[in-house]
Amino acid sequence: MAGTAERRTARMLPNAVFAPVRSLTAFEETVERLGTAIKLGLLTPGSRLPAERELCARLGIARSTLRQALTALSQSGHVFATRGRGGGTFVSDPQPPTDPPSPEMLALWRETCDQRLAVELGVAVLAAERAERADLDALDELAATLEGALEDFAAYRQADVRLHVGLAESTRSTQLVRAMTETQGAMTDLIAYIAHPPQVLSSSNTQHRRLLAAVRERDGMRAAQIMTEHLQGTEHILAGLLPGG
Amino acid sequence: MAGTAERRTARMLPNAVFAPVRSLTAFEETVERLGTAIKLGLLTPGSRLPAERELCARLGIARSTLRQALTALSQSGHVFATRGRGGGTFVSDPQPPTDPPSPEMLALWRETCDQRLAVELGVAVLAAERAERADLDALDELAATLEGALEDFAAYRQADVRLHVGLAESTRSTQLVRAMTETQGAMTDLIAYIAHPPQVLSSSNTQHRRLLAAVRERDGMRAAQIMTEHLQGTEHILAGLLPGG
DNA sequence: GAATGAAGGACGGACAACCAAACCTTTTCT
DNA sequence: AGAAAAGGTTTGGTTGTCCGTCCTTCATTC
Secondary structure (H helix, E strand, C coil), X not given: CHHHHHHHHXXXXXXHHCCCCCCCCHHHHHHHHHHHHHHCCCCCCCCECCCHHHHHHHHCCCHHHXXXXXXXXXXXXXXXXXXXXXXXXEECCCCCCCCCCCHHHHHCHHXXXXXXXXXXXXXXXXXXXXXXXXXXXXXXXXXHHHHCCCCCHHHHHHHHHHHHHHHHHCCCCHHHHHHHHHHHHHHHHHHCCCCCCHHHHHHHHHHHHHHHHHHXXXXXXXXXXXXXXXXXXXXHHHHHHCCCC | CHHHHHHHHCCCXXXXXXXXXXXXXXXXXXXXXXXXXXXXXXXXXXXXXXXXXXXXHHHCCCHHHHHHHHHHHHHXXXXXXXXXXXCEEEECCCCCCCCCCCHHHHHCHHHHHHHHHHHHHHHHHHHHHHCCHHHHHHHHHHHXXXXXXXXXXXXXXXXXXXXXXXXXXXXXXXXXXXXXXXXXXXXXXXXXXXXXXXXXXXXXXXXXXXXXXXXXXXXHXXXXXXXXXXXXXXXXXXXXXXXXX
């Protein structure tokens, strides 16, 4: 009977429908967005942000709100500003250390990984459909960079993020790019304090190569398959170290 | 050189990093959440919402804010309230017609489909890992319901949503359930005004069956493959009817 | 038939976030 | 020297949200 199905299926639904609707303030969201982009190295040290008057327009917020965010980012050392013509707000050179993952972050690490799986799978399949030759050439270069950074995890991680975000860009979906940067930001917090021996990074990079090859051959399902294995790597490591594994 | 790769890869990035940070108000988000759940039939007509004093606590908002949202939903005819003991707020029986998709909705239909692809692929793979026997039995019943509703698109659509959301629930990821309901809400707006002849629905349902079978056999990749084909069905229809196809 | 309790409904004050528009200060380029 | 382009400052007003309190309705219970 349909009634039975409804009763069974509807069990956990209200938990999702009636879950908290805590929306971040414009200030918080701005700090999050810019801060994540800087931490991930998407905004490179030394690079200049758009002028405040232009940036607040792009972000759709008031200038005073943007300044709050920039003040916060400057106090945390991610950014500094110089005045006068030719001045501006710049990404700081020595990046402050990533803050340790919060308890609630650790409690929800599995949800974070699930989210990542969805984003990365979607990206893999769509990239296989839409990535252009030039995109893939650039991504291959990044994979080469990765191979030279097996000993320096910070450098490796940054190039890794660039590769995954770059793959998302090749789908031409701004939503997926945003979701990917968000996800990578959350993952960085999780894996920053975990040991990554060179051989792990090396095998991870082998998967990158195979992934790009599959995308190049427009084989979305093989790309998805490789991506799944790729992500399960980190997931297994986390499962061994964190509660709820 | 790494420099070249960076320059190529960074082309569209700022568009995502500096995109508007439009955060919805608590009021708007609440209307959206409850309204979508009602439109999708996840909150069935006649069912009672939790009492205001309890619901505002669950949603993490003030009661006055919740009342704003409920007032809006009652004025749009989705909900009605009765006073006194044993009263409450109930989902209206005759659902008001879905509003036609807005122009900006239509302009972004491809992004919506991309988002859906990601969510559904993640759900398919994770469900194949985690769905329990009882979940799948309930989903099979829903698939049977679907087969009896080939002539009534409204009924078919509602059961279809239930099935997809139910599959998301079987992953035990509240985030994915939320993402799925959001996505289904957006999709409903898009496909409400498109003809769906019975044979299309029938073949769509064949895919449901195959999907559930793959999940039951814990074959995540086959589930992903079938899901991709399943989604491409609607996508091709939309591509033929909407701009930017 | 009166009391109780559980529900929605209404009001008012306080506060924080956000916006808008000016104006000031510093620096560089012409 | 002056114009231009940037960050820095101030002010005032609007809106969303919260909190607490009280009122009204009405089924149940005594």
